Amino acid sequence: GENVEQHPSTLSVQEGDSAVIKCTYSDSASNYFPWYKQELGKRPQLIIDIRSNVGEKKDQRIAVTLNKTAKHFSLHITETQPEDSAVYFCAASITGGGNKLTFGTGTQLKVEL
Amino acid sequence: GAGVSQSPRYKVAKRGQDVALRCDPISGHVSLFWYQQALGQGPEFLTYFQNEAQLDKSGLPSDRFFAERPEGSVSTLKIQRTQQEDSAVYLCAAGGTGGTEAFFGQGTRLTVV
Numbered sequence: 001g002e003n004v005e006q007h008p009s010t011l012s013v014q015e016g017d018s019a020v021i022k023c024t025y026s027d028s029a030s031n032y033f034p035w036y037k038q039e040l041g042k043r044p045q046l047i048i049d050i051r052s053n054v055g056e057k058k059d060q061r062i063a064v065t066l067n068k069t070a071k072h073f074s075l076h077i078t079e080t081q082p083e084d085s086a087v088y089f090c091a092a093s094i095t096g097g098g099n100k101l102t103f104g105t106g107t108q109l110k111v112e113l
Numbered sequence: 114g115a116g117v118s119q120s121p122r123y124k125v126a127k128r129g130q131d132v133a134l135r136c137d138p139i140s141g142h143v144s145l146f147w148y149q150q151a152l153g154q155g156p157e158f159l160t161y162f163q164n165e166a167q168l169d170k171s172g173l174p175s176d177r178f179f180a181e182r183p184e185g186s187v188s189t190l191k192i193q194r195t196q197q198e199d200s201a202v203y204l205c206a207a208g209g210t211g212g213t214e215a216f217f218g219q220g221t222r223l224t225v226v
Contacts (some may be wrong), residue, residue, distance in 0.1 A: 004155075034214070036217075042219065043117075043204070043217040043218060043219050043220060044156065044204070044217045045217070046214045046215070048215070069119070072168075089155050089156070091155075100146060100158040100161055100169065100172070101146075101148075101156070101158065101215060102158070103155030103225050104155055105154055105155050106153070106154070106155050108138075
């Protein structure tokens with residue numbers, strides 16, 4: 001089955017700096033890669049996703065890049081703000097039928113003033 | 114509907130007790146997933162329904178775990194003879210097939226003592 005690895009497990013940045021979180025996946029058939037933000041005690045919420053026919057996607061301060069050959073994808077947050085502090089999870093799935101998500105182990109991002 | 118609703122939010126069970134966790138998904142979503150999230154980890158897939166049909170239960174950790182969705186809307190995850198290792202947050206998600214967003218509920222935090 002699919003295996004997703006995520007690094008780093010914790011990340012501390014100064015407000016206004018950029019943050020990068022990296023994930024690798026094992027199943028070359030995976031073709032959908034969402035990123036979820038989870039604040040303490042709350043539900044995971046989708047912040048951005050990318051499909052395998054696209055190499056990069058951007059939404060305001062958030063961008064995701066995908067390298068299918070290397071089987072890795074990354075989340076980039078620019079101009080970080082304190083409200084960006086949360087746990088971020090990457091995930092991978094195969095679309096079609098019941099495409100269950102395989103999640104990474106999460107990155108605790110802390111944006112310091 | 115306004116979103117995915119799960120109940121109870123918190124459940125404390127004595128070891129050996131049976132528990133039932135409820136998920137009321139967004140109206141019209143045919144797909145429903147259950148995930149288990151241990152402390153400090155990413156969600157892990159348990160089972161998937163398309164309408165009332167349970168199409169994938171490969172993630173259920175043992176035969177003590179049972180899920181149903183008899184009318185294709187509300188789903189119940191039942192855990193029999195709970196054990197300490199069952200302590201986790203159980204998340205329900207609606208949608209999420211075909212590379213679309215999975216909407217998560219707030220989860221039920223189960224603590225087995």
